Amino acid sequence: MDSFRQEKVQRFEEFVDRRLKPDLVQAIAERSDLRRNIENLQKNSVTSLRTMVNLGSEVYMQADVPDTRRIFVDVGLGFHVEFTWPEALNFISLREEKLTRQIEEYTQLIASIKSQIKLVCEGIRELLQLPAERSVRGPIF
Known part of the structure; x- marks a missing residue:
């Protein structure tokens, strides 16, 4: 049972580290770029422009x-929604908050599972009447 929980914790940690954190960093960077571009358009009262569009590769x-x-703002799953500038800025803020909350929720879940594992291990140690693990402090040699 203990190894099952440790495996589960490890999978959650990997998911947070390999998927959620990079997704958050990328989303914040993209949203910040979008926010900065919208703010520049507003500040300079740009109503039309000529640009280069990446078609792929x-x-x-x-x-x-x-x-x-x-x-048009990519809202996920390949869908784009037409926004005014203020609506887009509001959406960007809400999306960043949601991603940050998801990271925090997974971090709390990991901490909870780790504490449960520690509690179970301590209970097993007491049942088997094994001495408590001693942490090494100071120089080993």
Whole structure:
């Protein structure tokens, strides 16, 4: 039972470290770029622009955007929603908060499982009447 829980904790930790944290970093970077671009458009009162669009595999094409006051934002699962600038900025903030909450929830779950494992191990140690593990302090030699 103990090894099952340790395996489960390890899988959660790997999920948090390999998936959620990089996703959070990437999402925050993308949202920050989007936020910065929207704020620049607002600040400079840009209503149209010419840009380069990545078609994939680093192949770019020039594009004219006749009206920048409404933008399409990737909301996940391949869906894009048309937003005004203020709506997009609000969505970005909400999305960042959600991702941060997910990281915190998984971190708390990991801590809870680790404490349960420690409790079970301590109970087994007491049942088997084994001496408590001593932590090494100071120099070993």
